[in-house]
Amino acid sequence: MSLLEVTDLSAGYGMVPVLRGISLHVEAGEAVVVLGANGAGKTTTLRAISAMLASTGTIRFDGVGMQRSSPDRMVRAGISHVPQGRGTIVDLTVEENLMIGAYVRTDDEVESDLARWFGVFPRLEERRNQVAGSMSGGEQQMLAIARAFMSRPRLILLDEPSLGLAPLVTREVFDRVAESVTETGTAVLLVEQNANLALDFATRGYVLESGSIVGEGSADELRGDESIRRAYLGG
Amino acid sequence: MSGSVLEEPPTVRPGVVPSGPFGGRVSWRWIGWIGAVIVLIVTPHVLDAFWTGKVTGWVCLAVAAQGLNLLTGYNGQISAGHGALYGLGAYTCAIWVDHFDGQFLGGVALAAIVSFAAGLLIGLPALRIKGLYLALVTLAVATLFPDLVKQLEGITGGQQGLKMSEPVPYRGTVVQQNVKWVAPEWTGLADDQWRFYVFAVIALACFALTANLVRSRMGRAMVAIRDNEVAAETNGVPVARVKVVTFGLSSALAGVGGALFALWQTQVFPLSFTLTASLYFLVAVVLGGPSSVIGPAIGAISYGLFEDVLSKKVLPERWQSLTPLILGVLLVVLMQLAPGGTVGMVQTLRRRRLARRASGVLQPAGQTVDQATDPATPDDPATDDPVLDDPATPDPTND
Amino acid sequence: MSEFFQFVVIGLGNGAVYAMVGMGLVVIYRSTGVLNFSQGEIAMFSTFIVWSAHEAGLPLPLALVVGMIAGAAIGAVLFRIAVQPLGDSKANPLPVVIATIGLFLAVNASASLVWGSESKPFEKLFGLGALEIGSVSIDYQKIGALAVLAVEVLAFQLLFNRTKLGLAMRSVASNPESSALAGVPVNRVLLAGWGLAAAIGAVAGTFTAPNFGIDANLMLNTLVFAFAAIALGGFDSLIGAVVGGLIVGVLTDVAPRYIDAIDKMPLAPAFLLIVAVLLFRPEGLFGTRRVQRV
Numbered sequence: 017m018s019l020l021e022v023t024d025l026s027a028g029y030g031m032v033p034v035l036r037g038i039s040l041h042v043e044a045g046e047a048v049v050v051l052g053a054n055g056a057g058k059t060t061t062l063r064a065i066s067a068m069l070a071s072t073g074t075i076r077f078d079g080v081g082m083q084r085s086s087p088d089r090m091v092r093a094g095i096s097h098v099p100q101g102r103g104t105i106v107d108l109t110v111e112e113n114l115m116i117g118a119y120v121r122t123d124d125e126v127e128s129d130l131a132r133w134f135g136v137f138p139r140l141e142e143r144r145n146q147v148a149g150s151m152s153g154g155e156q157q158m159l160a161i162a163r164a165f166m167s168r169p170r171l172i173l174l175d176e177p178s179l180g181l182a183p184l185v186t187r188e189v190f191d192r193v194a195e196s197v198t199e200t201g202t203a204v205l206l207v208e209q210n211a212n213l214a215l216d217f218a219t220r221g222y223v224l225e226s227g228s229i230v231g232e233g234s235a236d237e238l239r240g241d242e243s244i245r246r247a248y249l250g251g
Numbered sequence: 252m253s254g255s256v257l258e259e260p261p262t263v264r265p266g267v268v269p270s271g272p273f274g275g276r277v278s279w280r281w282i283g284w285i286g287a288v289i290v291l292i293v294t295p296h297v298l299d300a301f302w303t304g305k306v307t308g309w310v311c312l313a314v315a316a317q318g319l320n321l322l323t324g325y326n327g328q329i330s331a332g333h334g335a336l337y338g339l340g341a342y343t344c345a346i347w348v349d350h351f352d353g354q355f356l357g358g359v360a361l362a363a364i365v366s367f368a369a370g371l372l373i374g375l376p377a378l379r380i381k382g383l384y385l386a387l388v389t390l391a392v393a394t395l396f397p398d399l400v401k402q403l404e405g406i407t408g409g410q411q412g413l414k415m416s417e418p419v420p421y422r423g424t425v426v427q428q429n430v431k432w433v434a435p436e437w438t439g440l441a442d443d444q445w446r447f448y449v450f451a452v453i454a455l456a457c458f459a460l461t462a463n464l465v466r467s468r469m470g471r472a473m474v475a476i477r478d479n480e481v482a483a484e485t486n487g488v489p490v491a492r493v494k495v496v497t498f499g500l501s502s503a504l505a506g507v508g509g510a511l512f513a514l515w516q517t518q519v520f521p522l523s524f525t526l527t528a529s530l531y532f533l534v535a536v537v538l539g540g541p542s543s544v545i546g547p548a549i550g551a552i553s554y555g556l557f558e559d560v561l562s563k564k565v566l567p568e569r570w571q572s573l574t575p576l577i578l579g580v581l582l583v584v585l586m587q588l589a590p591g592g593t594v595g596m597v598q599t600l601r602r603r604r605l606a607r608r609a610s611g612v613l614q615p616a617g618q619t620v621d622q623a624t625d626p627a628t629p630d631d632p633a634t635d636d637p638v639l640d641d642p643a644t645p646d647p648t649n650d
Numbered sequence: 651m652s653e654f655f656q657f658v659v660i661g662l663g664n665g666a667v668y669a670m671v672g673m674g675l676v677v678i679y680r681s682t683g684v685l686n687f688s689q690g691e692i693a694m695f696s697t698f699i700v701w702s703a704h705e706a707g708l709p710l711p712l713a714l715v716v717g718m719i720a721g722a723a724i725g726a727v728l729f730r731i732a733v734q735p736l737g738d739s740k741a742n743p744l745p746v747v748i749a750t751i752g753l754f755l756a757v758n759a760s761a762s763l764v765w766g767s768e769s770k771p772f773e774k775l776f777g778l779g780a781l782e783i784g785s786v787s788i789d790y791q792k793i794g795a796l797a798v799l800a801v802e803v804l805a806f807q808l809l810f811n812r813t814k815l816g817l818a819m820r821s822v823a824s825n826p827e828s829s830a831l832a833g834v835p836v837n838r839v840l841l842a843g844w845g846l847a848a849a850i851g852a853v854a855g856t857f858t859a860p861n862f863g864i865d866a867n868l869m870l871n872t873l874v875f876a877f878a879a880i881a882l883g884g885f886d887s888l889i890g891a892v893v894g895g896l897i898v899g900v901l902t903d904v905a906p907r908y909i910d911a912i913d914k915m916p917l918a919p920a921f922l923l924i925v926a927v928l929l930f931r932p933e934g935l936f937g938t939r940r941v942q943r944v
Contacts, residue, residue: 066831091833103828105821116821119814120833167833329744331751380928383685386747387877388928390687391921394874398915526870530751537748572767572866576759582752583732586745 017079019044019203020065020095020171025073027064034060036227037073042171047197047204049214051238052224053247058207059100061224062173065205066090066097077171092120096169100176102160106149110140113148113159117166126166133162136196154185161193171203178210186210190217215239283545291451295444303443304515309555310450311512314457316535316547318504323533324541325465326497327477328377332389333532335396336502338524340366340509342400342407345519348430349415350406355430359453359510366506367499374498378491393529400521412520415513430517450511457504462544464500473497474542527575534578537585554578652786657904663792663857665899666799670854671869671876672883672891673802674847680823680886681843682733683740688753690869690876692728693851695761696721700856701772701864702765710773714856718849725848726841728753733844734837740826761866772859795857799892802850806888819843823886871917875902878920881927884937893935898923 018041027035034057042048052058064071067085075082077093087097096117105113114133118126134141137158143151148159157177164172174193178186190213197204208214215221215235223231223244231244238244295303319333343365344358353361373392377385400407407413416427434445464470472493475483484490513519531554539550558574671689678686700717704710732749733739739746776794780787810816821829822839830836855864858872879898883890902920906913927934 068827068831087830088833088835091831097831099828099831103825103831105825105828105832107824108817108821112817112821115817116829116832116834119818163832327744329747376925376929380925380932383743383747384881384928384932386687387685387881388921388925391874391877391917391924394870395915395917395921398917402911402914527755530755533748533751534755572759572762574759575755576763579752579754579756579759583749583756586732586749586752587735590745 018042018076019046019078020205021074021076022061022065023074023076025061025064025071025075027060027069027071029069034227035064035071038224038227038229040222040229040232042203042205044170045201045203046220047194047206047218049206049208049218049221049235050224051208051211051214051221051244053209055226056224057227058224059175060227062097062099062175062205062207066095066173068097088120091167091169094168094170095173096164096167096171097173098160098164098175098177100179102153102156104148104151104156104159104163107147109145109147110151110159111144113163114140114166117163120167129166129168133165136192137162153180154182154189157181157185157189158192161189161196165196165200165202168200169202171205172197174204174206176208177206178208178213186213193217211244287548288455291448291455295440295447300441300443303447305555305559307443307447307450307515308512308559309552310447310454311508311515312532312535312555313508313548313551314454314511315505315508316532316539316551317457317461317544318501318508319532320536320539320541320543320547321461321464321473321504322497322501324536324543324546325470325477326473326494326501328494328498329382329386330389330501331386331526331529331533332373332392332396333501333505334524334526334528334530335393336366336369336505337509337512337528337532338396338400338519338521339369339502340506341513341519341524342413342509343506344510344513345413345415346406348417348514349413352417355432355514358514359507362506362510362513363503364506366509367503369506370499370502371495373502374495377498378494389529390526393526397521397525400524407521410521412518414518430514432514446515450515453507453511457507458544458548461504465544469493469496531578534582537582540589652784654904656786656788657907658900659786659788659792661900661903662896663789663795663899664903665879665896666792666795667854667857667872667895668875668879668898669799669892669895670802670850670857671872672879672895673806673888674850674854675876675880676886676888676891677819677843677847679880681819681826681840682746684733684743684746684750685877685885686844686847687747687750687873688728688757689847689851690873691754691757691761692721692725692848693855693872694864694866694868695724695757696848696852697772697855697859697864697868698761698765700852701770701859704773710775710856714775714852717852717856721848721852722845725851726845728757729841729844734840738826758866765866767865769863769865772856772864774860775856791857791860798853798857802853803888803892815839815842874917875899875920878923880934881924882934884934886938887934887936890934890936 020040020042022041023039024037025035025039026033026037038057038061040048040050050058050061060069063069065075067082067087067090071083077090077095080093082090082093085093090097105116108116111130114130115126118129134144139155140159140162143155148156151159161172161174161177164174177189177193181189193204194217196202204218206214206218215238218235220234221232221238222229223238231238231241233241294306298306315333315337318336319330322333323329340362343362344355347353347358347361348355373389377388380388401409403409415430417430418425419428421428432442432446432449434440434442438445440448465473472483472488475486475488476490476493480490512523516523535550535554536547537550538553539546539548557577671693674693675686675689678684678689696717699720700710700713703713703716708716732753733746736742736745736749774791776790778790780789781793808816810820818829818834818839819842821832821834822836826836829839851869854872855868858868875898876895879894880887880891881894882897883892883894898920901923902916905919906916912918
């Protein structure tokens with residue numbers, strides 16, 4: 017049984033349909049990417065899964081149907097969503113952001129987790145009492161990711177982490193995420209326009225076009241595919 | 252506030268079914284106007300003097316409500332101070348008739364002018380104070396108005412109010428007598444009927460002018476500003492001018508309504524124009540539905556029906572507070588079930604029928620003016636946390 | 651001169667009440683982006699509950715606690731049924747504003763229906779005594795109001811900076827969407843905010859009622875003063891509400907004694923203040939500047 021199983025998912029905004037019955041799955045510990053151009057529906061997919069958006073179809077997490085859930089309940093179930101544009105809480109400090117990330121936890125290891133993630137992202141520790149809104153884009157991205165990890169999720173939804181970041185910073189972000197994911201065994205569903213980086217990071221992928229899945233395969237397969245290369249990898 | 256314009260554009264677009272019976276050859280709009288005129292002509296003959304008088308009062312409300320609808324429904328500037336402008340019109344007319352022995356209709360015209368000017372005056376600072384804050388300021392104006400009237404006792408008669416009286420020859424001298432509506436001989440009408448017709452004509456004129464305005468370039472500018480002010484500005488709309496003028500026009504209508512009110516009552520008191528009055532206008536506009544010309548009429552009539560028929564006739568003294576209670580609850584409920592008011596509900600139903608007929612034709616992505624995107628649309632399955640489920644704010648990258 | 655000082659203290663005492671209502675308004679404004687026009691009425695209704703509890707035999711301080719709890723419950727329920735279903739109010743505030751106006755009418759009318767329209771006398775929480783310093787006499791009630799205000803400010807500081815709920819409230823106020831994604835039950839947090847504001851309202855009403863007795867129109871003027879207070883202080887600043895409230899209190903109490911015209915129109919200075927601040931410095935003394943998002 018897959019960790020996340022999405023079947024025939026459709027969603028949209030008001031009368032505007034965006035997703036037209038897509039299906040995908042993510043196994044425990046797996047890193048899966050959804051590639052697609054602007055407007056394909058990638059972000060909508062993630063928003064539908066984390067219950068930010070109403071949708072039709074089935075979403076099963078760990079075998080349990082999650083159709084009429086709400087974002088905070090999804091976090092409790094074990095899904096953490098790092099939204100596009102990072103979504104850090106700009107008026108809170110770095111440390112407070114991380115503590116908010118741990119809101120649903122009732123165990124007593126929150127402090128030690130805090131220390132652990134400060135270890136992975138030393139720059140965050142340096143700025144632990146700084147207001148999040150005053151940090152650079154890359155730092156905020158790392159904060160957003162660390163915050164997502166704070167809830168000890170089993171699946172992280174990562175929405176276009178490269179957006180607005182310089183290539184070097186993006187590389188660093190991806191490296192850290194890869195590290196963290198291997199260490200914690202968290203599954204990742206990544207949505208990205210930057211196919212090169214994404215296919216290095218993920219083991220499997222889907223291609224989304226105008227709300228429908230038009231391609232699927234392992235990272236190598238996708239990288240080798242002619243049409244995908246032309247469309248998303250610059251030939 | 253996302254409302255929709257009632258009237259469909261006259262050109263028929265492919266795939267859009269023309270609206271109206273007899274295959275669309277006669278539009279609903281014309282039927283509406285003709286129907287309204289017929290109803291107005293017939294009313295004072297069907298009702299007795301007492302009820303004709305009551306309905307006359309509703310006409311005043313309808314005119315004023317139309318003004319608020321122009322401002323809030325079409326132009327998106329929320330005002331909780333409409334009652335003050337209504338009162339301004341009423342007092343202007345009353346003072347004209349009483350102190351200056353002026354003609355009734357002159358009083359109405361003067362009230363329109365004075366209220367228009369006041370509206371312009373308020374509209375100017377309103378340019379810098381938007382949305383929520385404007386509601387706040389207008390709320391304060393509404394609360395302040397009765398005190399102001401009482402303060403200017405000299406002209407307004409203070410707390411006791413102002414009875415409109417005119418000099419009348421009596422037994423060789425001249426006495427002051429309360430003004431009265433007297434039907435001219437040639438009409439063969441009773442006084443109350445004549446009064447109703449005069450009011451109805453004025454109201455119809457106001458409504459017709461408003462309908463025209465709303466469909467003109469100015470009207471489109473108003474709506475554009477309501478939906479996205481910055482975008483409107485970049486598109487060349489003279490935002491400041493339109494907003495200020497809208498305030499002026501809206502106030503002028505309130506003034507006319509107020510003047511009619513004064514002429515109807517033949518006396519005015521400061522306590523007729525408190526904050527509650529302003530809020531009731533808001534109720535009327537919301538009830539009828541913003542941004543349609545007929546909405547305010549429906550709202551005003553509904554309120555009048557409720558107040559005069561239900562409340563005063565049926566309920567004993569102690570239960571008088573039931574009116575504001577029910578109106579308040581109505582506002583709350585309306586926001587959830589039908590933010591477009593009664594007219595909006597009809598619109599949504601009609602649109603949904605059209606959409607079902609035209610299914611398969613994809614709507615243009617992004618925002619459209621007549622958005623079916625209010626959070627309460629039953630189309631969208633409700634989630635637990637509608638904080639995030641507002642389809643009116645599409646994803647930034649339109650993904 | 652001592653007379654002036656006395657007036658100032660009275661003004662501060664009144665201002666404390668405006669500050670209390672103002673703080674409630676700020677809490678709701680920060681979390682929902684909306685000015686709760688029914689705040690005063692909820693406060694009035696809660697104060698009536700205090701009155702009833704006292705009439706039933708409870709000593710006033712205990713009755714106040716009862717009123718605060720009942721008020722909090724009422725505030726929470728009203729949020730749940732009237733505001734929560736309307737969705738994200740920061741994105742679309744107009745329906746919520748109208749809903750709160752509806753609540754204004756409904757709650758005000760309900761109070762009249764339940765308790766009648768006659769004004770009822772209300773006891774002073776801090777008694778009738780006064781502190782005598784030289785030729786100046788300061789009512790214990792006024793001092794009490796200021797003391798209670800100080801306690802409330804302290805309580806807020808503790809809540810927001812040292813509790814999980816407080817952190818959640820600040821988080822939601824800053825970014826409800828991200829907060830939800832982090833697992834914060836946003837609606838429950840907003841609910842708490844409304845409950846809190848209502849509870850403070852009960853306290854404010856308890857200090858207002860002794861002046862002219864309690865009736866359904868108890869808080870009508872106070873609401874306008876509270877709005878003026880937060881306009882002056884900055885709509886999203888708790889400190890602003892306190893400072894603004896005290897200033898408005900002093901202004902509206904001292905000015906009428908020296909300027910006759912204002913005496914007849916007690917709301918005028920508050921109104922002019924609101925307009926002036928919104929025109930020239932919309933963020934007030936302590937508020938944050940808003941950037942217009944295109």
